[in-house]
Amino acid sequence: MSLSPKELVDEAIKRGKAKAEYSTLTTAILAIMAGVFIGLAGVAMIRTMGSMPKEWGTLVNLLGALMFPFGLICLLLVGGELVTGNMLAVTMALYAKAITFKQWARNMFLVTIFNFVGAAAVAVFFGYFSNTLQGAFVERTIAVALGRVADAPLQAFLSGIACNILVCTGVYMNMAAKDFIGKIVGTFLPVAGFVIAGYQHVVANMFLIIAGILAGGATWSQFASNMLFVWLGNFVGGGVILAGSYFLAFKVGMKEKAQNTGIIDEEPVAGVLERK
Template structure:
């Protein structure tokens, strides 16, 4: 078979969570920076592809952009990187299974969150603003995209964050399920494409697009934090509860295999 069963993926994910929780600070810092940068480069690709398309094309523009965005998560999961939204799924399941401590989980999430933000802002400033890839002809798309996220009220952004990381968590889960390179790419691609096309909010993507708009002279850092906090919390619920906890309860806590009754030979009838 070219893939692992959901029960096997549960065990694989727990092992991944243990590895992440026990990683050194240097490893998490470097891979966290790369994770934030890769997601931002995927979003930059989205802006460059969809930014100057005709408005008359409507949601087809969003769909085309959504088709290219997953390259960021593919680079992270197959090339190497730590992404907080993926870790929100993989690390808590190891804690649910009592393989790591709560402090270990918080340490991982904190380091990866901060370094993801640094990586995202690096791309936003140097590639987006300094090189000008999110400005000029693409500034209207950058400001409109950032503005749509900022203008969501707290609870709307929170629930949108849940939907996003339900998809991202499943993308990571399917990547772990596949045994070959092509299968992993396909497993990542479709769920990520779906959350982007729907318009759900991803905290690391927002750490790129909102600062890109701020560096261009629009919005404020207060707007940034008022968006990032509810989206972060929603992403945490989406990954830790809707993916890892649900699958942990289904395949570890409540999983029972029915034993087949032993076959007994009936005594031969005498003639």
């Protein structure tokens, strides 16, 4: 069993409204945990790729990509606030006028900052000081980090758009599924796809680039530039293209059709939220 596409829009609005109304403490803790899960997934990906023979070529990237999705799966199932996923749900709640722009901006700011705290902590304590990404894995850590910062601003922006179309599709499919296995499978496939394609995810990059800096292969100025353009690209992909498209299709478009035909088959968003 799963939600229909039309029902899914209402579910995303309901969840986005709830997220925007979390206390600062709740938002901070859940965002830190999301950053931790994404960072730990990054560690597992690098360790997987770093132990593979170079002769395996693109198979190395494929195996790393198959390892990474567990981070998003974990945070969606046990609780976590990830800014890229919130770009879908919280922005859709904004489109529905279920929250204010101030609430939207507060959520985006707090979740981004605390995602950084969680991801950076993993890079420092569980990657560098634990020696998990040292020794034989330094070369792969640097290579992955340099791959993130190699893109020019426009390339990073466009890559960020494509990335979050896929990531938010995974989040959306997780919402749609009502059973444990369905949620895992629905999340796994799009996320593995973005990693295989090499698209850029702002929270993953928080971990990967900082790990590369600690390994001596990237700089803080490269990190700052990457964060700006990838965040903007992720927002366009998840908040403008995906959230905007489905909101227009199932809220604006269907409302106009109902008005034109004289048949009202849409409840007001506020009513849906109150009932649920």
